[in-house]
Amino acid sequence: MYRIKFKIAIILGFTGLINFQSFAQNNWDVPADKKSKNSNIEFNSGTAKEGEGIYNTNCKSCHGDIGKNNSLQSLKPVPPDLSSAQSKALLDGELFHILNVGRGLMPSFKEVLPESDRWKVIAYMRSYDKDYVQIISKTDPAKANLVKIKMVFDSINSKLNVEVVANEKAGIVKLKNAEIALFVTRHFGKMQLDKTLRTDNNGNASFDFPKDLPGDKVGNVELIVRVNDEIYGEIESISKFKIAVPTDKPSLTEKRAMWNVLAKAPIWLILLYLSGVLLATGVILYIIYNLYKLSKSNNNLKN
Amino acid sequence: MLEQSKIDKITSDLLGSIRLNKSFMIWMGFLGVSLFVCLGAYVKQLTDGLVVTGLGDYVSWGMYLSNFVFFVATSLIGMLISAILGLSGAKWAAPLARIAEIIALAFAAVAGLVIVSDMGRPDRLLNVFIHGRVQSPIVWDITVVTGYVLISALFLYIPLIPDLKICSEKLDKIPPFQRKIYKILSLNWNGTLEQEKLLKQSTRMLAILIIPVAMAIHTVTSWLFASTPRAGWDSTIMGPYFVTGAFVSGSAAVIIAMYFYRKNYKLQDYITDFHFDKMGKLLVLVSLIYLYFNLNEYMVPGYKMKKFDAIHLNNLFIGGHAVMFWMVQIFGLIIPIILLLFKKMRKPLPMLLIGIAVLIGAWFKRYIIVIPTMEHPFLPIQNVPLHFKVYTPTGIEILVSIAPLILVLIIITLLSKVIPIIPIHETIEQLEEKH
Known part of the structure; x- marks a missing residue:
């Protein structure tokens, strides 16, 4: 008798735990400043169509076809169908944040997809919600063109120093406290070097550059700096440096x-x-x- | 010298089958309609794609591939009976040589088509030839199967030349064009000493050539499996294992053909109980060799029980494929061996039944070789529906797999209606030697 009760207690305990977990999973705790973020890309049939392609490559394997409720049921928690009431209720900024950070089995897409692609996925998702009205961000996408990113390699300390400035008509503006990340191009996609930093008051950031990074035959590597600023939006700059370890491995073919x-x-x-x-x-x-x-x-x- | 009356009797007896009668028409009509139904299934597969089959990511080689292996296997008998027995001087096999060659040619020619049925885009078949790599066993397989079809055709044709001459002269009631074809194909045969010598030499050379080529065709087919590291296929004896298995199914096919030819073409004087007795003993011999290879194939990994081999063997011996596995081993191999040890069982009718059991067993044996391994890849299968993991052939797949067998029967039937299936020239020659 005691054993049966014990079993029941365990079962109840587990179901309670699972319930609690699923409750916790639904609650994303998006910070207020992220919640209010909006896209400066208009959500229309064109961007939704582009978003569909991105969705099919990156999201469909778990979330299934939107509106068909065929997400991968064997995952815990079960990924929601993105046309569900629960998903529709989320603000654009909340969805964007979820894409950026990920959680549990859902990966972060921040470094995988450029910002415009992330917004296009949301555009595709919103195309299933007839009542949705978009609030377009007031930031001017053309402002990104003003930004100049300068990369300098400090070989003594093995650091890559980056300076981010904008050539406004009124003069040069240094981008302060902007999010900045460094990547290196590899065979498939890109790999992040060091951590994501923020620029200082002079618009400068300094990344640790690994001493053992393999380059091509003469040591060339392609570096990408991605800046994300409240006013200027997302800017990417690619340049080639001869600073890696020259690697001449004969190809297997x-x-x-x-x-x-x-x-x-x-x-x-x-x-x-x-x-x-x-x-x-x-x-x-x-x-x-x-x-x-x-x-x-x-x-x-x-x- | 043999009396002319006896020669005439032999000639008319053996030419007797070359005429179109009612039973032939009914049989061909039945085969034609069946083939039509099966081709309908293939058209469905062509239009909808391989999704109409039970094949998928994990089991991408299903019934079609086991069918292919079965067809290649059965075609090997031509080499065993005509070449090995012929070269070793076993005179009793001479009347059966042509039957064996007809079976070999039909099965080998159709085997090439069977492999096409496994292709989702057969319109890209040419790419196998254009972009084929010599490193791939598939290219070797195409080469040897094509070569074997060619050599089998020559091996059927060359000893037939004197008989074709007889056909053109002795057959009445045939249309003139048929007589003309016989005449052309008989290459001005006149039975001169030089011609006899050239014929003997060519036949002998072919008999020698066909042995390595036939060994190669089934060894290379086994390499399609053995050149992968997968449990159940990763074995060094796969080549001889396949070749000996081929002799088992081929012998069974010849026994079945012998029975029907003897009964329908009234050849009791030429295919006698003696021939059945000999074929029975041959089947026991090749089955015993095959049983020996089976022991090797399962006991050696069974002793070590390496992780993936253990999964495979458990599945075969006590798991999902156990019923089929044991049915094949017991009814397709062990019981036939035991029964055929008794003289009473080596009579035509019991031999026919045993032959059918062995042939069916041989087909399922190929199924057992191909599918269970595919169902257990090294990487774990996760989050997929059940029908991805457990292969079940669909109705369309079964129909498309039956089509080649019908095609083989059509080829065999047609061939035996235009050429004497017992060599006339050789039969007379052998009788003359005895006198």
Whole structure:
């Protein structure tokens, strides 16, 4: 009797825990300043269409097709269908924040997708909500064009120093307290170096640059600095530096190998194959010649 | 010398089957309609894609691939009976050589089509030839299967040349164009010493050539599996294991064909109980060798029970595929071996039944080789519906798999209506030697 009660207690305890968890999962606790953030991209059929492509590559595998309630049920918590009332109730800023930070099994997309792509996903999601009216951000997207990012490598301290300024008509403005991150291009996508920082009062930020980062044959790497400012929006700058460790690893497809293309197949294999084919073809041709002789031999007899 | 009357009797007996009668028409009509139904299923597969089959990400080689292996296997019998037995001087096999060659040619030619049924985009078939890599066993497989079809056709044709001459001269009631074709194909055969010598030499060379090529065709087919590291396929004896298994299914096919030819073409004087007795003993021999390879194939990994081998073997012995596995081993191998040890069982009718059991067992054996391994990849399968994990062939897949068998029966039936299925020239020659 005691054991049954104990079991019931455990079951109740677990269900309670699960309920609590799912409650906690729904509550994203988005900070007020993030909540009020809005897109300066207009949500229309064009941006929604672009967003659909981005959604299908990055989100669909878990969230399923919007409106079809076919999200991946085996995940805990179950990813919501993004046309659900619960999702619709979220503000644009809240959705943007969720995309940026992620939680549990949902990854952060902040460094994976550029800001415009993240907004387009939200545009696609909103296209399923007929009652939705967009509040467009008052920030001017053209302002981003004024921003200049200067990167200087300090080889002694192995640091990459970045200065972010805007060429306003009134003069040069230094971007203070802007979010700034450094990436390096790799074979697939990009990798973040150091942490995401904020610029100081002079618009400067300094990243630790790893001493063992492999570059190409001469040590070139492609660095990307991404700045996100309240007024100027998101700006990206790409430049090449010859500051990494020169790496000359022969490609696995350079020499003859089993996994290579036909032109680079192992010689012994080609010989083995060809000798078999030639030998068999030779015998067959000889036999066909025999048949030819056979058909002629009778004619000779007659003549 | 043999009396002319006896030669005439043999000739008319063996040419007797070359005529179109009512039962032939009914049989071909039945085959034609069945083929039409199966082709309908294939059209459905072509238009809708492989989604109409049970194939998927995990089991991408299903019934079609096991069907392919079965067809390649059965075609190997031509080499065993015509070449190995012929070269080793086993005279009893001579009347069966052409039956074996017809079966070999039909199964090998159709095997190439079977593999196409597994392709979602058969219109891209040419790319296999254009962009094929010599490192891929698939390219080797295409090469050897094509080569084997060619050599089998020659091996059927060359000993047939004297018989074609007989056909063109002795067959009455055939349309003139058919007589003309016989005449052209008989290559001015006149039975001169030089011609006899050339014929003997060519046949002998082909008999020698066909042995390595036939070994290669099934060894390379086994490499499609053995060149991967997957549990159940990663085995060094896969080549001989496949070749010996091929002799089992091929012998069974020849026994079934012998029975029907003997009954329908009234060849009791030529395919005798003696031949059935010999074929029975041959089937026991090849089955025992195959049983021996089976022991190796399962006992060695079964002793070590490495992680993934253990999953595979448990699945075969006591898991989801256990019923099929044990049915195949017991009814397709062990019981036939035991039964055929008794002389009474090596009579035509019991042999027919045993042959059918062995052939069905041989087909399911290929299923057991292909599918269970595919269902257990090294990377764990997660978050997928049940039908992804457990392969079940669909109705369309089954129909498309039956189509090649119908095609083989059509080829065999047609061939045996235009050529004598027992070599006339050789039969007379052998009788003359005895005198």
